[in-house]
Amino acid sequence: MLRRRLLATTAALGLVGLGASACSGAAAIGGDQGNRVEVAAGFYALEYATSRIGGDRVDVTALTKPGVEPHDVELSARKVASVALADVVVYERGFQSAVDEAVDHQARGRVLDVSHAARLVPGPEHDHAGEAAGSHGEDHSTDANSGQQTAHAGEAPDPHFWLDPQRYADVARAIGAALEKADPAHAGEYRQRTTAFTGELAALDREFAAGLKTCRNRDLVTGHAAFGYLAARYDFHQQGITGLSPEAEPSPAALARIAHFVKDGGVRTIYAETLVSPAVAETLARETGAAVKVLDPLEGLTDESAGHNYFDVMRANLATLRAGQECT
Numbered sequence: 001m002l003r004r005r006l007l008a009t010t011a012a013l014g015l016v017g018l019g020a021s022a023c024s025g026a027a028a029i030g031g032d033q034g035n036r037v038e039v040a041a042g043f044y045a046l047e048y049a050t051s052r053i054g055g056d057r058v059d060v061t062a063l064t065k066p067g068v069e070p071h072d073v074e075l076s077a078r079k080v081a082s083v084a085l086a087d088v089v090v091y092e093r094g095f096q097s098a099v100d101e102a103v104d105h106q107a108r109g110r111v112l113d114v115s116h117a118a119r120l121v122p123g124p125e126h127d128h129a130g131e132a133a134g135s136h137g138e139d140h141s142t143d144a145n146s147g148q149q150t151a152h153a154g155e156a157p158d159p160h161f162w163l164d165p166q167r168y169a170d171v172a173r174a175i176g177a178a179l180e181k182a183d184p185a186h187a188g189e190y191r192q193r194t195t196a197f198t199g200e201l202a203a204l205d206r207e208f209a210a211g212l213k214t215c216r217n218r219d220l221v222t223g224h225a226a227f228g229y230l231a232a233r234y235d236f237h238q239q240g241i242t243g244l245s246p247e248a249e250p251s252p253a254a255l256a257r258i259a260h261f262v263k264d265g266g267v268r269t270i271y272a273e274t275l276v277s278p279a280v281a282e283t284l285a286r287e288t289g290a291a292v293k294v295l296d297p298l299e300g301l302t303d304e305s306a307g308h309n310y311f312d313v314m315r316a317n318l319a320t321l322r323a324g325q326e327c328t
C-alpha cells in the first residue's frame with residue numbers, strides 16, 4: 001500500500017504527525033489490484049501464518065528479527081512505524097510488551113489479538129519447577145483432548161499456542177478472517193489458502209498423535225515451560241526447569257527438586273532449546289545422568305534451526321521427542 005512509502009520518513013520523524021494521515025487509505029484496501037495489504041506481525045508464528053494465508057496479496061513486516069528471543073523484544077523506531085502504517089496488525093497481547101505498547105499508541109488500521117482464538121490457559125511462572133504431580137496441592141497436568149490445564153492461582157497465560165497444531169489452526173482461521181475483512185475483494189483467495197494451511201496443520205497433528213502414542217516416559221523436562229500445549233495435546237506432562245520466561249534463573253531449591261524428579265521418574269532426556277543457553281539443562285543432565293537433546297519452541301528461526309519453516313522444525317521436534325521419550 002501507499003503507506004509503506006511513508007515508512008522511512010515516519011521513522012526519522014519519530015512518528016510525529018501520523019494521526020489521521022496514517023489511516024487515510026484504509027478504506028481503499030483491495031480496490032486497486034496493484035496494491036497489497038500491509039501487515040505487521042508480532043513474531044515468527046504469526047508472520048508465517050499470515051504469509052501463507054495472504055500469499056501475494058500481502059506484505060508482512062516481522063516485528064521480531066530472526067534469531068531474536070521474542071518475549072522481551074524491543075522495537076526500533078522503524079518497527080514502531082510499521083505498526084502505525086499497517087493496514088492490519090497481528091499480535092498476541094501479553095506476550096510482547098513492546099508490541100502491546102506500539103499497538104495501543106500507534107496502530108491506526110485493523111488490529112487482531114490472536115490470544116482469544118488461541119484459547120490461552122495459565123502456565124507455570126513460579127519457583128515450583130521440578131515438583132512431581134500432586135506434590136503441591138495442584139499440579140500442571142493437562143488433558144490431551146480439551147487442552148485445559150490446572151494451574152496455581154495468579155499465573156500468567158501460556159503464550160506458546162503454536163506448538164499445538166490445532167490451536168495454531170484456530171489462530172490461522174482468525175488471521176484469514178481478518179484479511180478477508182481488510183481486503184474483501186480477494187476474500188475467496190484468503191479462504192482458499194486458509195483451508196490449505198489448516199489442512200497441513202491437521203496432517204501434522206495426526207503425525208504427532210501417531211508418533212507419540214506409545215512412549216516409555218510421558219514426562220517432558222524442558223528448559224523453560226514453552227511446551228505446555230504440546231504436552232496437553234499429546235498426553236505428556238511438562239516439567240519446565242524455569243517458568244514461561246526463558247531468561248528466568250532457577251533457584252537452587254528448584255534445581256534440587258527437578259533433579260529428584262528426573263531421578264525418581266526415570267527421565268532419561270532433558271530438553272534444551274534454541275535461542276536460550278543450554279547451560280542449566282546441561283548442568284542438570286550431569287547431575288542426573290540424563291542426556292540433553294534440543295527442542296525448538298519456534299519462537300524464531302535461525303541458520304541453526306532444523307528446517308526452513310514451521311513444518312520442517314515441528315517434524316524435527318517430533319523426531320527428537322520420539323528418540324528422547326523412547327517412543328515406538
